[in-house]
Structure formats: C-alpha cells, structure tokens
Amino acid sequence: MPRLFAVLLLCLSCSAHAADSYLTRLLNKPVPGGVAVIDLGTGAVAPTARYDGKPVLVVREQDTWRAIVGVPLSVQPGPQQVSSGGRTLTFTVGAKHYPEQHITLKNTRQVNPNPADLSRINAELAVQTTAYRSFSPGTPSNLLLDKPVNGPLSSRFGVRRFFNGEERNPHAGLDFAVPAGTPIKTPAAGKVILVGDYFFNGNTVFVDHGQGFISMFCHMSKIDVKMGQGLARGEVVGRVGSTGRATGPHMHWNISLNDVRVDPAIFIGAFQP
Known part of the structure; x- marks a missing residue:
C-alpha cells in the first residue's frame, strides 16, 4: 500500500x-x-x-x-x-471545426491550370517540399513569435477554400490585411533556405528557425534577402504584395513543424479553439 x-x-x-x-x-x-x-x-x-x-x-x-x-x-x-x-x-x-471561404478569381488558370502550368507547379512543389522537410540542428531563438506585420487578420488557418465554386486545399497559413509595400519581419532568428517566384505563391521566402520549425512568407512584391542569409529576429525579409494567386495585397505566413503546416496563431497568442 x-x-x-x-x-x-x-x-x-x-x-x-x-x-x-x-x-x-x-x-x-x-x-x-x-x-x-x-x-x-x-x-x-x-x-x-x-x-x-x-x-x-x-x-x-x-x-x-x-x-x-x-x-x-x-x-x-x-x-x-x-x-x-x-x-x-x-x-x-481533439476535434476542431474550420469554416469555409469562397473566392472569385478572374484568372481561371489559377483555378484550373493548363498542362504547361501544371508542369511548372509540380516542379515548384518538389522544391518547396524539400525545404519544408529541412531539419537543422539548432534550437529556435524563441517559440513565442512576433507578428511578421502589424495588422488585422483577413483569413485564418485551416479555412476550407473554394475558388470559383471549386474546392481546393485548405488555407495553410494566416493572412494579414496590410498595404502593399509593408515590411515583413522574421518572427524569430533563422536562415533563409528558399527564395523563389512561384505559380501559386508568387514571390516567396522560407526561413528555417531550427529543427524543422520553418516560416514561409509569400505573395510578396519584393524580396529583400538571399539564399543562405542568416537573419536576426525582426529583420525584414520582403515587402507585402499580391503576386501569385492573390486577389489583392496581403501578407500570407505559414508555420511548419516536422513537415506539417500548423496554425501560426498558436505562436502569437491568437489561437481560436
């Protein structure tokens, strides 16, 4: 006993x-x-x-x-x-319900790409998948993250998205409603592991914060960093824009852990159960 x-x-x-x-x-x-x-x-x-x-x-x-x-x-x-x-x-x-979002795009190729587009998309997907699977040994400088921009959220993570009435992948990040040209700052120290201009994402930057903890910023009007560049917390990676599949200027931010896209709101104290 x-x-x-x-x-x-x-x-x-x-x-x-x-x-x-x-x-x-x-x-x-x-x-x-x-x-x-x-x-x-x-x-x-x-x-x-x-x-x-x-x-x-x-x-x-x-x-x-x-x-x-x-x-x-x-x-x-x-x-x-x-x-x-x-x-x-x-x-x-546990369970969580994600709402729906319906978006109308004038460029129908952004909904149903042609064969040449698909070839490009698949090649770009392979490059980005490799970046998401990076696993460097360093410990992240911080897990309570800064917002990359100051502004209201315009679209939350996980929303089921319908483009011109057709369902596509759920929203994999957070969108902030801020003007074009707004500086985007890295929420934690890290290293730039991918820079590119992609069919869906437009101008894109991946920052590795350590051990598979990765930020992705896209739709940028301008990229201000280079491949392999080390970044301190709060350094500017680029400027807000509307490149790629976007209906207007906004800042899209992904967080990935162990090659899984997760809700960035968790890391800025803005998670909604």
Whole structure:
C-alpha cells in the first residue's frame, strides 16, 4: 500500500509539472492543424523524437525536455503516438471545426491550370517540399513569435477554400490585411533556405528557425534577402504584395513543424479553439 501511494504521488507530481509548463500553456493545442507538447522527461543529453516517421522539434524547459509536434489537418480526432528513446508516448487529438471561404478569381488558370502550368507547379512543389522537410540542428531563438506585420487578420488557418465554386486545399497559413509595400519581419532568428517566384505563391521566402520549425512568407512584391542569409529576429525579409494567386495585397505566413503546416496563431497568442 505505501508503495502504491508513492507511485500515485509521483504521477500527480508529473501531471502538475506538465500543467505548470509555460510551453504547454502556450503551445499545446492538440487539434488537427495544431500543436502537441509532449513531456520527454529529464536528462543531461537531449533526446530525439519522431512523429509519423519524421523528426520533431525538441527543446529544454528548465530541467524537462519537450517535443513540440505539428499535427496535420488531415488527422482524425483520437490517439496519436510519438516515439522517443525506445518508448511510445500517446497523446489525444481533439476535434476542431474550420469554416469555409469562397473566392472569385478572374484568372481561371489559377483555378484550373493548363498542362504547361501544371508542369511548372509540380516542379515548384518538389522544391518547396524539400525545404519544408529541412531539419537543422539548432534550437529556435524563441517559440513565442512576433507578428511578421502589424495588422488585422483577413483569413485564418485551416479555412476550407473554394475558388470559383471549386474546392481546393485548405488555407495553410494566416493572412494579414496590410498595404502593399509593408515590411515583413522574421518572427524569430533563422536562415533563409528558399527564395523563389512561384505559380501559386508568387514571390516567396522560407526561413528555417531550427529543427524543422520553418516560416514561409509569400505573395510578396519584393524580396529583400538571399539564399543562405542568416537573419536576426525582426529583420525584414520582403515587402507585402499580391503576386501569385492573390486577389489583392496581403501578407500570407505559414508555420511548419516536422513537415506539417500548423496554425501560426498558436505562436502569437491568437489561437481560436
């Protein structure tokens, strides 16, 4: 009986420790398109963790290591598993409803591309997929991110999008309604790993913040950085525009974790359950 009591006390202590975690309070939104914060325990050496076969971001908070896991929009509510050090750690994904958005485009090729467009799109997708799968060893400078621009949100993450009445991929980032030419600043330190002008995204920049934690900015009127450039938090990466598939000037920002696009609102304290 005393031994059982001691085990119960240990479990309660671990639960309280997790509940008191700043990162858990800030980031743990385990829904489709959200983030799960997993306790990996204590230790002098950083553990590794994998989710869906891919490495995930691991950071140390005081004496505890935590995995910061991106949950795909396609995941159904229910149990999911992370592997670390020979262990299987289970977390539960809750439900979340995402609204619809209907957009009318004058350029019908942006809805139904022709064969030449599709060839270009597929080549560009391969390049961007490789960038999203980058996993550098550095720890991000900060996980509570700055807004890349100051302005109201015009479209939230995860919205089901219909272009000219036809459903396409859900919205994979946040849109900010700000004027053309507004400077876009990186929300955390990082390295530029991709720069390009793409069919759907227009002028685009990828910034690697470390361990698969990546920002993507697109539709820019101007790019102010180069491939391989190191950036301090708050440096300008480009200017707001409406290049690519866009109906007007705005700033589109993606966040990717373990090659999963997640809601950037989580990292700026603007998440809506």
